[in-house]
Amino acid sequence: MDKNDHSDIIVGRQPVLELFRAGQAVNQIYVASGAKHGPVQVILQLARERNVPVKMVKPSFLDSLSAGEKHQGIAARIAPVRYLELHELLAADKPRFYLVLAGIQDPHNLGSLIRSAEVFGASGVIIPKHRACAVTPAVAKASAGAAAHMPIARVTNIAAALGELKRAGCWVVGADMAGEICYRQNLNLPIALVVGGEGKGLPRLVKDTCDFLVRIPMYGSISSLNASVAGGILLYEIARQRQHPS
Secondary structure (H helix, E strand, C coil), X not given: CCCCCCCCEXXXXXHHHHHHHCCCCEEEEEEECCCCCCHHHXXXXXXXXXXXXXXXXXXXXXXXXXXXXXXXCEEEEECCCCCECXXXXXXXXXXXXXXXXXXXXXXXXXXXXXXXXXXXXXXXXXXXXXXXXXXXXXXXXXXXXXXXXXXXXXXXXXXXXXXXXXXXXXXXXXEEEEEEEHHHCCCCCCEEEEEEECCCECCHHHHHHCCEEEECCCCCCCCCCCHHHHXXXXXXXXXXXXXXXX
């Protein structure tokens, strides 16, 4: 590996702590000299319990690892992300509630969507292998550690994956401004919510594969929402209906 390639580095106290809480494999911990209080102390204790090597370093070393991210005096070197196959995700004994992302390019949007999916009880996130953002350290940081808890499947073809989700009993619901207002639709179903890429929305084939479309009502002067914000609102509405069916 190139010595300047830090694609296996996660920085920040909460993201590193969540790695341990999720049971993810951690190969090395780096701690800035003097950063031993609060969450850092908890991380060091977990590292000792799991025999993870800890190295005390200068803050400048962490600066070189973090690629501009705020490291808060701590970083972890992790094993490569293990993506699930879609059939593995579907085989898990969990509710049929998935988030499908059709072309998210921005790491912060992907991280935010993974975080929302975890918070609102989704059983997995499905992303494409090509022409979309992968789960990078920047994504893990933006997810505030949720990426360590959320099962993520990576597929070659989103439209084909939606067909497989349908065969598994899911209703495929697309986020699109041509859809019905979200709270007027019954979303208390085995469901796969599909969110399109930034500025592009759902690809035509993906849109045509959906069972129905939903939208978020808007009352201001701006006519659209950021992909991660829209996805978060729709995930909340699904969770609300699942918890409080009318």
